[in-house]
Amino acid sequence: MIGPLLTTIAMGGVAALDATPVAQTLLSQPLVTGTLLGFVWGDMPTALRTAVVLQIFAASTQPVGARTPEDYAVGGVVGVGLALALSAPQSFEFARQSAILVGVTGGMLTALLGVRATRWQRGYNEALGRWCEERLRAGASRALAQAHGAGIALTFALGVVMTAAALGLGLWACSDLVVRESLRLSRAWRLAEPLLLGVGLAQILHLFVQRRLLRAALFGAALIGTWLVLMLGGR
Amino acid sequence: MAALRKADLARMAWRSTLLQATWNYERQQGLGWAWSLGPALERVYPDEALRRARLVEHTAYFNTQPTMASLVLGAVAGMEEERAETGAPDAAAVARIKNVLGSTLAALGDRLFWFSLRPFAACLGILGALTGGWPGAAALWLCYNVVHQTVRFMGVGWGYRAGPGVLGESTRGRFQALIRWFSAAGAALVGAVAAMFLVPRGDPAPLVFQAALAAGLTLGLIAARRSRPSPTEYGLGLCILCVIAVWFRG
Numbered sequence: 431m432i433g434p435l436l437t438t439i440a441m442g443g444v445a446a447l448d449a450t451p452v453a454q455t456l457l458s459q460p461l462v463t464g465t466l467l468g469f470v471w472g473d474m475p476t477a478l479r480t481a482v483v484l485q486i487f488a489a490s491t492q493p494v495g496a497r498t499p500e501d502y503a504v505g506g507v508v509g510v511g512l513a514l515a516l517s518a519p520q521s522f523e524f525a526r527q528s529a530i531l532v533g534v535t536g537g538m539l540t541a542l543l544g545v546r547a548t549r550w551q552r553g554y555n556e557a558l559g560r561w562c563e564e565r566l567r568a569g570a571s572r573a574l575a576q577a578h579g580a581g582i583a584l585t586f587a588l589g590v591v592m593t594a595a596a597l598g599l600g601l602w603a604c605s606d607l608v609v610r611e612s613l614r615l616s617r618a619w620r621l622a623e624p625l626l627l628g629v630g631l632a633q634i635l636h637l638f639v640q641r642r643l644l645r646a647a648l649f650g651a652a653l654i655g656t657w658l659v660l661m662l663g664g665r
Numbered sequence: 666m667a668a669l670r671k672a673d674l675a676r677m678a679w680r681s682t683l684l685q686a687t688w689n690y691e692r693q694q695g696l697g698w699a700w701s702l703g704p705a706l707e708r709v710y711p712d713e714a715l716r717r718a719r720l721v722e723h724t725a726y727f728n729t730q731p732t733m734a735s736l737v738l739g740a741v742a743g744m745e746e747e748r749a750e751t752g753a754p755d756a757a758a759v760a761r762i763k764n765v766l767g768s769t770l771a772a773l774g775d776r777l778f779w780f781s782l783r784p785f786a787a788c789l790g791i792l793g794a795l796t797g798g799w800p801g802a803a804a805l806w807l808c809y810n811v812v813h814q815t816v817r818f819m820g821v822g823w824g825y826r827a828g829p830g831v832l833g834e835s836t837r838g839r840f841q842a843l844i845r846w847f848s849a850a851g852a853a854l855v856g857a858v859a860a861m862f863l864v865p866r867g868d869p870a871p872l873v874f875q876a877a878l879a880a881g882l883t884l885g886l887i888a889a890r891r892s893r894p895s896p897t898e899y900g901l902g903l904c905i906l907c908v909i910a911v912w913f914r915g
Contacts, residue, residue: 628881
């Protein structure tokens, strides 16, 4: 379990880098990191079930303007990593479901707490900006490269520390709980999962529709059409 | 003074991947902008002291949607080339055009990348994950990056050739057509994803699941009209409520 745990922690750093400072390729989205973690831990169903819920919420979180969005890059890695680590020693389905509930909750909580970490880092970057301008004026041409190196290193370190801390805390607090209360937690997950999927999908639908009747009609037609195809195809 | 080459534009595009590496509340993308513009300044200002002075000017406040920054970079690189040759436009004019282009492209880029393409790619990925497992993540990543990397790497050239008029009628029209297409297709994808949850693997989900999904959709549509609490806060609240409800039911 140590190998996959260390890989998960490193992935937290990589996801934090991709989210804002480097390239923004969406490698940091929970579905992508979750799938990679599914391969690492050898449990794709648990990884995907956790990642899909977190991905729906991540997709409706917008990094627009100066707003500090929830950190679903680290939150996604922590959520899926926690679910996988907690369900790894379990063989029963209800124990796995309770691990997913803990994973999703832990992922969302980390994403929310990540807002504070991002704000702190952006404050630190202000000092870095002033230092860089001063050095440039003094004739140090490499100041820009050094400032960028420092910004990237700090983001990676912060991502790794946050992932390690959240995973450590989650595993310490919930390992016993998932075993002892797996029946109750799995029942709570069976109730929470559709509610979460519904709330998340509604947020994405709201982004797309924007009070356009045609788009709302397209949503309805696709829902009914796919439902019919699946129902008739299943018989 | 040397003219900008294709290799300089390519280096600018590569460097623009770090546009947000030092994002902060004071200058926002200012440092990243100066870093990205560096290759153009190196080419057109052979004198190191003058180049450093221009670089310092460009560390001032700048903010736009990160992918669309490529277009502004190309346009401003062309202006700096002209400035090095003729002395005009001056620093204030360059800064003004940079900020006007930045804010206009931010409005367009936010709608295209954050409100349309990213949720569209996410829905495509989720649909893929529900039907085929791991290929869903690949679909999400590829779908987003085809558009994102094209604009990022070609955008510098587009901006350089078109200059400050890069956001003309035809470019705006093309981006707006993309926004319309992704929004319409995205709404249909959300419908397909919802149906996949209702009928997983060809068998209808339990009635409780269907009812809870419908309740979640309704709550989500009501919640989407307000910015607070955020969807994540709603999600966390629902998780806690479900645990409490099940706990006390015994």
